[in-house]
Each structure stands twice: as structure tokens, then as C-alpha cells.
Amino acid sequence: MDNNHDKLQRFVFENTPVRGNLINLTSTFQLALNKQKLPKSLKKSLGELMAASALLAATLKMHGALVLQIQSKGALKLLVVECTSDLDSSMKIRATAKWSGEIEDHQTMFELIEHGQFIITLDPKDGGQAYQGIVPLEGDSISAILENYMLRSEQIDTKIWLCCDGESAAGMLIQKLPETMHSSLDVQDADVWNRVNHLASTVTDDELLHLSAETLLTRLFNEEDVRLFEATDTQFFCSCTRDSVANMLRMLGDEELTDIIAEHGKIEVNCDFCNAHYAFDQVDATQLLMTETPILSNAKLH
Numbered sequence: 188m189d190n191n192h193d194k195l196q197r198f199v200f201e202n203t204p205v206r207g208n209l210i211n212l213t214s215t216f217q218l219a220l221n222k223q224k225l226p227k228s229l230k231k232s233l234g235e236l237m238a239a240s241a242l243l244a245a246t247l248k249m250h251g252a253l254v255l256q257i258q259s260k261g262a263l264k265l266l267v268v269e270c271t272s273d274l275d276s277s278m279k280i281r282a283t284a285k286w287s288g289e290i291e292d293h294q295t296m297f298e299l300i301e302h303g304q305f306i307i308t309l310d311p312k313d314g315g316q317a318y319q320g321i322v323p324l325e326g327d328s329i330s331a332i333l334e335n336y337m338l339r340s341e342q343i344d345t346k347i348w349l350c351c352d353g354e355s356a357a358g359m360l361i362q363k364l365p366e367t368m369h370s371s372l373d374v375q376d377a378d379v380w381n382r383v384n385h386l387a388s389t390v391t392d393d394e395l396l397h398l399s400a401e402t403l404l405t406r407l408f409n410e411e412d413v414r415l416f417e418a419t420d421t422q423f424f425c426s427c428t429r430d431s432v433a434n435m436l437r438m439l440g441d442e443e444l445t446d447i448i449a450e451h452g453k454i455e456v457n458c459d460f461c462n463a464h465y466a467f468d469q470v471d472a473t474q475l476l477m478t479e480t481p482i483l484s485n486a487k488l489h
């Protein structure tokens with residue numbers, strides 16, 4: 188039987204304004220995070236945030252990058268996930284975390300947060316307008332934070348279920364499109380949102396992690412008319428390059444670069460997302476200093 192590994196699946200409830208997505212990240216999750224020495228609880232949270240990024244990116248139907256960040260001034264400093272989608276091809280995801288001190292296995296992400304903010308950034312690659320929204324963290328789970336954000340900022344009713352068992356991450360999203368977007372659809376079934384919501388709420392972590400989309404949708408929404416679309420593959424991919432690292436270094440400024448070279452004889456950078464190592468010797472660095480500084484959008488992620 189088909190497994191659900193590393194697939195994003197869209198579905199709709201026929202003739203209603205309700206639609207949804209399912210996501211499973213297995214090798215995507217493992218390749219993205221296993222090289223990073225993450226505390227157990229942050230790895231789990233990052234897995235959930237990765238699943239959430241794919242679910243949200245799928246609702247946006249855009250070419251480009253969706254970046255979700257949780258920033259805080261507590262022991263947790265940053266969780267960041269970037270999901271890049273091109274229509275008709277796979278979704279590419281990378282993720283990393285920053286924290287300070289020792290984090291115990293039993294500590295949840297929320298115990299490590301002080302003055303937390305949730306930041307969502309859309310960076311379309313097709314010439315559209317970039318967008319950034321920053322809101323306080325409201326809710327005691329990543330799914331609650333995202334549901335609150337979608338309702339407050341986008342006025343879209345959204346329900347999200349997320350889980351991560353340390354080996355893979357999975358999730359489901361259902362969403363009711365606003366009236367204006369479905370005026371041509373049958374509105375007689377006024378109760379559909381509540382009904383679907385109620386049925387979806389019975390989903391378990393085990394089902395999300397292990398069942399194929401067909402089996403899960405049949406089990407949850409047996410009586411409903413659900414149409415499932417072709418799956419989109421997901422994969423871990425880091426977009427860092429020697430050029431993007433060089434651009435990031437140029438943004439530090441001549442003085443800082445000259446100081447580093449004077450002290451160490453070279454500049455070394457490890458990518459937080461993929462652990463790729465970039466070294467610039469004195470000759471490279473001199474060249475960096477002589478080159479104009481283009482501001483690249485992905486430089487800010489390093």
C-alpha cells in the first residue's frame with residue numbers, strides 16, 4: 188500500500204466552502220533536523236512548525252517562500268522554518284532553532300518562551316509583493332497560535348492539528364473560505380463547517396502519522412463527499428550557496444570583516460540549516476570587500 192511519507196495532499200468537500208490539506212514529513216523531517224544537535228522538545232516543536240508551514244503554504248498557492256518564526260527572549264531564542272513551493276513541483280523545507288543554556292527533555296517549548304512573537308513572512312518569487320506579519324504568541328500550542336493568526340489577520344476560519352514523534356511530523360488543516368470566495372457554491376449546507384470540524388477533531392496523532400490520505404479521509408469523513416487531489420512531494424532542501432553566504436558577510440561591513448581576517452586569517456561560516464561549511468581565505472575576503480553589496484532576501488535567514 189502507498190504510504191503517506193513526505194507528501195502534501197489537498198482535498199475539498201464537494202460543493203462547500205470547506206477545504207483541507209494533509210502533510211507527512213518523514214525523510215524531509217529527518218534530513219532537515221538529524222544533523223542538528225537539537226534538544227528533544229525543540230526538535231518536536233520544530234517538526235510541528237515544519238508540518239504547519241507546508242499546510243499553510245499549500246493554502247496560498249504561491250511560488251516562493253513562506254517563513255514561519257517563533258522568536259522569544261527566554262531560553263528559546265528562535266524557531267525558524269522556510270517552505271518554498273513552486274507550482275507543479277515539490278515543496279522544499281528547511282528549519283533550525285537557536286536557544287541558550289541546557290534544555291531538559293521534559294521542558295516544553297512554551298516553558299522556554301518569554302515575550303514571544305510569531306512572525307510570518309511571504310516572499311513570492313513571481314514578482315508579487317513581499318509580506319510580513321508580526322503578532323504576539325497567543326495560544327498554548329503551535330496549532331492554536333496559527334489558528335489565532337489566521338482568524339485575526341486573515342479572517343479565515345482555520346483548524347490545524349499537528350504532531351511529531353521524533354521520527355516524523357504530520358498534520359491536517361481544514362479551512363472555510365470566506366463568503367466572497369465561494370458565492371457561486373451551494374450555501375444550503377450551512378452546517379458543513381461545524382460538522383467537518385467536529386469529525387476532524389476526532390483525529391489522533393497515530394492516524395496523522397501513519398495512515399495514507401485515502402484511509403484517513405475515509406475514516407474521518409465517511410459520510411461526506413470528499414475529493415482528494417494528486418499529492419505534492421516534499422523534501423529537505425537548503426538554499427544556501429557560497430554566493431548567499433558572501434552576500435551575508437558583506438552586510439556585516441568592511442570593518443567587521445577586516446577585523447575577523449586580522450584575527451583569524453580567514454572567515455568561516457557554517458550554515459545553521461544544513462551545516463554546510465564555507466571558508467573565505469584572505470584573498471576571497473579581499474574580493475568580498477571590493478564587491479558591491481546586493482541585498483539578497485535569503486541572506487537575512489543566516
Ligand SMILES: [Zn+2]
Pocket residue numbers: 425426427458459460461462463
Ligand atoms: Zn544551508
